[in-house]
Amino acid sequence: MTAYVITADQIDLTFQTADGPVHALKGVDLTINQGDFVSFIGPSGCGKTTLLRAIAALEAPTAGRLSVNGMDPDAARRARAYGYVFQAPGLYPWRTIAGNVGLPLEIMGFAKADRAARIARVLDLVDLAGFGGKYPWQLSGGMQQRASIARALAFDADILLMDEPFGALDEIVRDRLNEALLELWRKTGKTIGFVTHSIPEAVYLSTKIVVMSPRPGRITKVIDSPLPTQRPLDIRDTPEFIALAHEVREGLREGHSYD
Amino acid sequence: MRNTLPVLTVLLAVVAIWYVAAIGMNSTWVRDQAARSETVLGMGEFVRQTLSLDRPVLPAPHQVAAGLWDGVFGQKITSKRSLVWHGWITLSATLAGFAIGSLAGIGLAVGIVHDRAMNQSVMPWAVASQTVPILAIAPMVIVVFASAGITGLLPKAIIAAWLSFFPVLVGMVKGLRTADAMQLDLMRSWNASRSQVFWRLRLPSSMPYLFASLKVAVAAALVGTIVGELPAGASAGLGARLLSGSYYGQTVQIWAALFVAAALAAGLVFLIGWIERLALRRMGLAR
Numbered sequence: 280m281t282a283y284v285i286t287a288d289q290i291d292l293t294f295q296t297a298d299g300p301v302h303a304l305k306g307v308d309l310t311i312n313q314g315d316f317v318s319f320i321g322p323s324g325c326g327k328t329t330l331l332r333a334i335a336a337l338e339a340p341t342a343g344r345l346s347v348n349g350m351d352p353d354a355a356r357r358a359r360a361y362g363y364v365f366q367a368p369g370l371y372p373w374r375t376i377a378g379n380v381g382l383p384l385e386i387m388g389f390a391k392a393d394r395a396a397r398i399a400r401v402l403d404l405v406d407l408a409g410f411g412g413k414y415p416w417q418l419s420g421g422m423q424q425r426a427s428i429a430r431a432l433a434f435d436a437d438i439l440l441m442d443e444p445f446g447a448l449d450e451i452v453r454d455r456l457n458e459a460l461l462e463l464w465r466k467t468g469k470t471i472g473f474v475t476h477s478i479p480e481a482v483y484l485s486t487k488i489v490v491m492s493p494r495p496g497r498i499t500k501v502i503d504s505p506l507p508t509q510r511p512l513d514i515r516d517t518p519e520f521i522a523l524a525h526e527v528r529e530g531l532r533e534g535h536s537y538d
Numbered sequence: 539m540r541n542t543l544p545v546l547t548v549l550l551a552v553v554a555i556w557y558v559a560a561i562g563m564n565s566t567w568v569r570d571q572a573a574r575s576e577t578v579l580g581m582g583e584f585v586r587q588t589l590s591l592d593r594p595v596l597p598a599p600h601q602v603a604a605g606l607w608d609g610v611f612g613q614k615i616t617s618k619r620s621l622v623w624h625g626w627i628t629l630s631a632t633l634a635g636f637a638i639g640s641l642a643g644i645g646l647a648v649g650i651v652h653d654r655a656m657n658q659s660v661m662p663w664a665v666a667s668q669t670v671p672i673l674a675i676a677p678m679v680i681v682v683f684a685s686a687g688i689t690g691l692l693p694k695a696i697i698a699a700w701l702s703f704f705p706v707l708v709g710m711v712k713g714l715r716t717a718d719a720m721q722l723d724l725m726r727s728w729n730a731s732r733s734q735v736f737w738r739l740r741l742p743s744s745m746p747y748l749f750a751s752l753k754v755a756v757a758a759a760l761v762g763t764i765v766g767e768l769p770a771g772a773s774a775g776l777g778a779r780l781l782s783g784s785y786y787g788q789t790v791q792i793w794a795a796l797f798v799a800a801a802l803a804a805g806l807v808f809l810i811g812w813i814e815r816l817a818l819r820r821m822g823l824a825r
Contacts (some may be wrong), residue, residue, distance in 0.1 A: 363723070365723075371742065383728040
């Protein structure tokens with residue numbers, strides 16, 4: 280019985296570069312529960328993306344133990360444990376939105392009728408019902424990113440890993456997508472790992488905020504959010520929210536005092 | 539058509555320079571002839587003669603045009619004097635060679651992108667193959683094939699393929715590697731197989747590179763075919779037409795064949811460009 284979906288035990292990840300080794304992650308311990316919404320926040324170079332990629336088995340830790348769904352990350356990847364969303368939508372211009380959302384399903388060998396049903400369901404989930412026949416260039420940036428989230432959801436992985444998915448969008452679109460993402464998380468009960476460098480975004484979305492700092496990349500603080508799961512946008516003006524944001528900011532500052 | 543005026547201006551300038559050059563280059567002969575027959579030529583008569591020689595050093599544009607007209611429309615297209623017939627001989631070998639060369643180029647590129655050993659071993663040979671002058675290889679190919687009893691289209695197509703596989707190879711190696719790291723990571727996150735990555739991501743994203751290299755390749759294939767028609771023995775095709783023209787000093791015939799060859803190449807490149815536009819627009823890669 281694994282209580283945790285993701286556990287990291289003293290992970291190191293070192294890149295060998297021409298300028299010598301770069302310690303992207305050093306001594307990272309972390310546990311993530313089923314259904315957690317976990318944000319990784321920190322300045323660039325703190326290893327938050329590397330940690331997410333290690334969970335996705337897109338990078339391999341050089342030391343320590345990392346487990347996803349009770350397996351090593353690569354086995355979990357092969358078992359299609361997670362959907363990954365990048366900063367750019369990365370939709371194929373030669374496929375329609377439905378074709379793009381269906382791409383992982385085709386690759387994983389889902390039957391045609393099942394594919395159509397799943398595509399319709401996830402497009403509805405990200406509020407893109409009726410846009411399946413459009414091509415990516417016919418959609419706005421925010422809609423394209425929603426389509427890429429639908430693509431990550433289509434094959435029903437329990438874990439959704441998102442690497443600054445709204446980083447390239449303007450603030451108004453971002454607010455709306457954050458609200459939609461929370462709604463989606465409540466509906467699906469997925470475990471979400473979310474990389475960001477926006478404090479309000481991390482505080483608004485997360486049940487658990489992982490504060491990281493660079494050189495070497497490490498976790499300086501893990502904050503469990505006391506905020507309720509129902510979060511209207513104006514929760515950001517409440518004293519609890521502001522106190523939590525303050526705590527995250529303090530955590531980030533502590534990380535910086537090292538250098 | 540805003541461009542009509544500049545295009546026409548350039549064309550007129552070329553024709554004008556051509557006429558002046560024809561008068562200049564053919565003048566020696568005309569002057570010698572006049573001296574031999576001890577006649578004195580007026581300016582008008584002198585110019586008229588330089589532009590209407592049977593075997594001019596440089597035929598005038600209207601002579602080439604007349605030769606072209608006669609070659610294309612003045613003969614039955616089954617006649618050995620028809621440029622349509624010769625053009626078809628050359629075109630068919632060009633297309634066959636282009637097809638062989640393009641498929642070979644794509645095949646090698648696929649191998650290079652997927653196999654480490656091929657990545658390191660094929661490219662040097664491909665480059666070496668192109669540094670050998672085609673004029674040196676063409677007769678050998680013709681002779682080797684002829685000794686095996688194979689003549690006609692195939693040996694020429696092989697020479698055309700020799701020239702046309704290379705741009706496709708280079709273009710496709712680049713094209714098949716053009717998918718960015720994020721796209722490949724996504725495929726990896728879905729646990730896609732190599733063939734799935736190839737058919738769904740690498741090949742579609744290589745299309746702009748494929749078409750660009752096909753345009754170079756088709757022109758190269760035409761050059762290869764014509765070179766393949768030059769070695770003695772070839773009696774058909776634009777290359778043979780060029781060769782017999784130069785044997786008998788039929789400069790008009792040479793120029794007419796050259797123009798047909800140029801028109802063929804332009805037509806083929808245009809055709810590929812047209813398919814490219816359609817395909818890339820459909821694929822949303824046109825921007």
